[in-house]
Amino acid sequence: MNPLFVTATNTNVGKTYTTLKLIESFSKEGISVGVCKPIETGVITEPLDAKALLDTVKQYNSAFQDLTPRDITAYTFKLPAAPFCADKTQIIRIEKIKTKILELQKLCDLLIIEGAGGLMVPITKEYRMIDLAKDLNLKTLLVTPSKLGCINDTLLSMEALKKYDIPFDWCVNLFEDKHEFNEVTKPYYDAVFTHWWCLDKGIKSFTLKTIEES
């Protein structure tokens, strides 16, 4: 299967939360799942997103058993910032990220890749998160927030994905401003999108559809 790239409209929207659910959901359908967090910033002792992701993968896929959280990343940085800013000595090489992804792909049927921040986050001066999804032909899942302002953020990310001609699905992580969502956001999504879904309800259908299409 083609790897699945999990992105979001911004940092802290729920990429890790979603990826953990996806690992469980695909694994329960009998798919051998692996995980990669190519770049993690804000790392003091160990990469915490990578650790959470790896711990869950290990429950289902023994091929990841001997790996450490750093093994599922290509780069980690101390400063909690966009990779370009966190990478103060400009060490990032895109080839190293691609090699890491290829290496981890060999250990599973479906590699789920959690991006850093959102789509336009710079990895290097010239190369953004979205370029990685495009270059590697990654099927993308855009996670969107539920708080006020999310319509604008969601539409902007969708426009970027369409411009880059990246096939994508998207889901709402119904979490912040959950109770206001029905009144302040849902009416627009219902009016504009024939099919849209929330993470807590739609993950099984998404999983089955992805397997069927692979």
Ligand code: GTP
């Ligand atoms: P970065 O990787 O730092 O860009 O963030 P992220 O997009 O991966 O966000 P993450 O999944 O870490 O979610 C941010 C915080 O919100 C974490 O503390 C999550 O546990 C929490 N969170 C996100 N979504 C949900 C949700 O739907 N329910 C609950 N209970 N907590 C959530």
Ligand code: MG
């Ligand atoms: Mg995360």
